[in-house]
Amino acid sequence: MKMKRKMIPVDIYDIPAMQSYLSDMAAEGLFLKRIATYGHFEEGEPKRVLYRLEPLMREEEKPREDQLDAYKAYGWDYVCTIRNGFHIYSTEDKDFRELHTDPMTQSYAFSHLEKKLKLSSRIYLISVPLLAVLILLPVFHQEQPILYAVRYGNGSYQVMMLILYAFLYYQIHTSRKKLKLLQDGLEKGEELPRKRVYHKSYAPYVINGILGLFGVIMIFNSFLLLTRGWEKNLAEISEPIPMIQLTDIEQKEGFIKDQDGYRDEEIRYDWTELAPVIYELHQSGEVKGEMWADGSGTYSPSLSSEYYEVRFAFLGKRLVKELMEDTLEFYRYRPIQHQELFIEGVDDAILVKSEDTQMFFGRIGKSVLYVRYHGYEDLSAHLDEIYDTLRNYQKEKM
Incomplete structure (x- = not known):
């Protein structure tokens, strides 16, 4: 057959x-x-x-x-x-006898199953808020939750589990209510209904299918996380990057880039679910024959840049604010000069100076850039280059 x-x-x-x-x-x-x-x-x-x-x-x-x-x-x-x-x-027998004729006795057969559903329902009821706390706590426990989520947030797996647990709780709770209703009727001496008009519903299959698809996406997502990120020397990069370089600022005769430093010329690419493009660039160098003003050693300027392309525009402004909060915490005991700039076509632009360190925080749409320069040149003289680099990078991606 x-x-x-x-x-x-x-x-x-x-x-x-x-x-x-x-x-x-x-x-x-x-x-x-x-x-x-x-x-x-x-x-x-x-x-x-x-x-x-x-x-x-x-x-x-x-x-x-x-x-x-x-x-x-x-x-x-x-x-x-x-x-x-x-x-x-x-x-198929027309002269069949019902399996149970005493409702009270039949109700005992439901008690074991009802208790199991009750226990499962309580387990999932506790699991849903607990899982929600575990997902949200690492984010909101941080002083800069948006920055943390953008840098490290890949919570799709946890969210999928939360949805799954909530759905399972709903299914078990609904089933238990139906079973309990039948059991209560039997305990009152009412016979179990033999037939019922029913409405077909394939919602559990649809939801499970969606969750299954989500799981496949998460596996693919995890694979991308392992394979798409990289760290390279800047000399190996041929595609445009959305940030200026130390040689654009330090143009003194005798300036050479540090060839041996661990962080020299190191560019890192990564991505998260909230920021599909993240770049970090670290450069350093020195000017032969020139010393720091305090006599601490050879003048050795450095440049660090972080670029984030966030997935949602509303995250950009908050990310700029939290980048500033996170960065300036290091300089809280030093004098700080803060200047907000208003530039056409630039959504946010803030210049900060603390002794020999200058910082720029900027945003154009979904693109956020943080630049930290340690040296004697004037970073504000290169703002147009920073804006142009950002705009050109955006055009290249279109």
């Missing part, structure tokens, strides 16, 4: 609806053989078949032999078992 796999469009814990659905399938010539994620039906001639779901009283994969014999005598054949849920029986 040919087998056919179908989605189950009713809640298995809505017993009357499930029984009615299986009988309707039999009337169409599809006879249940087993249920896992999907229902597996054997095709045949349409006929009238009744089904009954019997809640499990203990953990078992199949009814006991004495139980099978007793139900067989009533006219019922064993079909299959839904794991940790029900045994399913069917009959």
Whole structure:
């Protein structure tokens, strides 16, 4: 016989609806053989078949032999078992006898399953807020949460788990309510409804499919995180980068770039879910024959730059603010000069100076740039070059 796999469009814990659905399938010539994620039906001639779901009283994969014999005598054949849920029986006998005739006794069969659902419901109810706290705490525990999230935030996996747990809680809670309603009726002496008008719903399959797709995306995302980031020497880079270099500022005769420093000419590329493009550049050098004013050694200027292209425009302004807060914390005991600039076509531009260190914080749209220069040249004289570099990089990407 040919087998056919179908989605189950009713809640298995809505017993009357499930029984009615299986009988309707039999009337169409599809006879249940087993249920896992999907229902597996054997095709045949349409006929009238009744089904009954019997809640499990203990953990078992199949009814006991004495139980099978007793139900067989009533006219019922064993079909299959839904794991940790029900045994399913069917009959074509017109003179069948119901498996249970005493509602109070039948209610005991529901107690074991209802308690399991109650426990599962409570576990997921606790897990959802706990997982939400675990996701949000590392971000909001930081003094600069946006900066932290942009630099390190790859929380899709945790968010997917949160959605999954919330959905599972909703499913279990809804199923438990249906089961509890039936159990309460039985305890009052009301007979279990044999049939019910039901509405087909494939929402659980759709949501699980979305979560499955999300999981595939996350695996791909994790692969990208491992493979797309890199660190190189600046000399190896041929594509344009959105930042000026130390040689654009230090143009004195005798200036040479440091060839041996660990951080010299090191450019790093990375990305996160909130910032698909992140660059960091560190350069240093020295001017032969020139000393620092305090006599501490050979004059050795340095330049560090950070570029972020955020995914959402609203993050840009807050990122500039938090970059400043994070950077200036180091200079809190030093004199600081702060100047906000208003430049056409530039959304934010702030120049900060503290002794021999000058910093620029700027934003054009979704592009945020932080430059820290330590040396004696005037960084403000190179602002036009910084703006042009940003604009040209944006044009190159279009």
